Amino acid sequence: MTLVLRRTAIFIVIVMIWALLAAAVAHAQQPQQLQQPVQAKLEQQAAPVQPQQAQPPQSKQSPTVVPLAGYRAGTIVVKTSDRRLYYVLKGDKALEFPVGVGKQGWAWFGRAAIEGKYIKPAWQAPPELHRGSYGPVIPGGSPRNPMGVAALTLRKGEYAIHGTNNPKSIGGFVSHGCIRMYNKDITKLYAMVSVGTPVIVEK
Numbered sequence: 001m002t003l004v005l006r007r008t009a010i011f012i013v014i015v016m017i018w019a020l021l022a023a024a025v026a027h028a029q030q031p032q033q034l035q036q037p038v039q040a041k042l043e044q045q046a047a048p049v050q051p052q053q054a055q056p057p058q059s060k061q062s063p064t065v066v067p068l069a070g071y072r073a074g075t076i077v078v079k080t081s082d083r084r085l086y087y088v089l090k091g092d093k094a095l096e097f098p099v100g101v102g103k104q105g106w107a108w109f110g111r112a113a114i115e116g117k118y119i120k121p122a123w124q125a126p127p128e129l130h131r132g133s134y135g136p137v138i139p140g141g142s143p144r145n146p147m148g149v150a151a152l153t154l155r156k157g158e159y160a161i162h163g164t165n166n167p168k169s170i171g172g173f174v175s176h177g178c179i180r181m182y183n184k185d186i187t188k189l190y191a192m193v194s195v196g197t198p199v200i201v202e203k
Contacts (some may be wrong), residue, residue: 009090028123063090068096070158071086076200078200078202083171104173106175111201114197115157117190118150120141150163162180163182
């Protein structure tokens with residue numbers, strides 16, 4: 001009888017140990033099974049929230065190097081009908097820039113030379129553009145200043161090759177005789193030329 005009770009007690013202990021081990025194993029596995037989908041759900045929720053950087057619109061880079069013969073290196077050539085400005089290089093080549101040119105009745109043609117170089121020049125509308133009197137002075141660098149970041153003056157300041165505060169106007173017949181360039185392009189041209197650089201404006 002004593003032997004039977006001992007065997008029964010041992011069996012019960014074994015069963016209890018096995019049950020405890022099984023419970024411990026199940027408990028240890030449970031967090032891993034729950035943690036995995038929670039982490040995945042957080043990743044799925046977080047992914048759309050991260051902002052994607054907007055890609056800037058692609059545009060043709062200027063200047064481009066093109067063939068151009070018949071001009072002395074170092075000359076600026078403006079072809080009004082094409083709305084293009086060329087800075088002549090050696091070897092019958094030139095840097096080509098898109099420009100805005102004079103409206104009908106305001107365009108001019110002929111030869112000139114750069115007489116002044118100015119960074120962020122102030123601008124004042126002349127009487128013919130401001131009801132017969134000079135307009136207010138617009139400081140250099142102002143977003144209202146149509147000269148943009150730089151200007152190369154011609155013919156005693158009557159005309160200029162300059163930047164713009166309206167880049168959408170480049171490529172059109174838009175000015176009162178000045179040659180209008182993108183600000184990045186006038187910055188490049190400004191660095192390449194000097195006072196006395198010849199300028200030829202053609203139809």
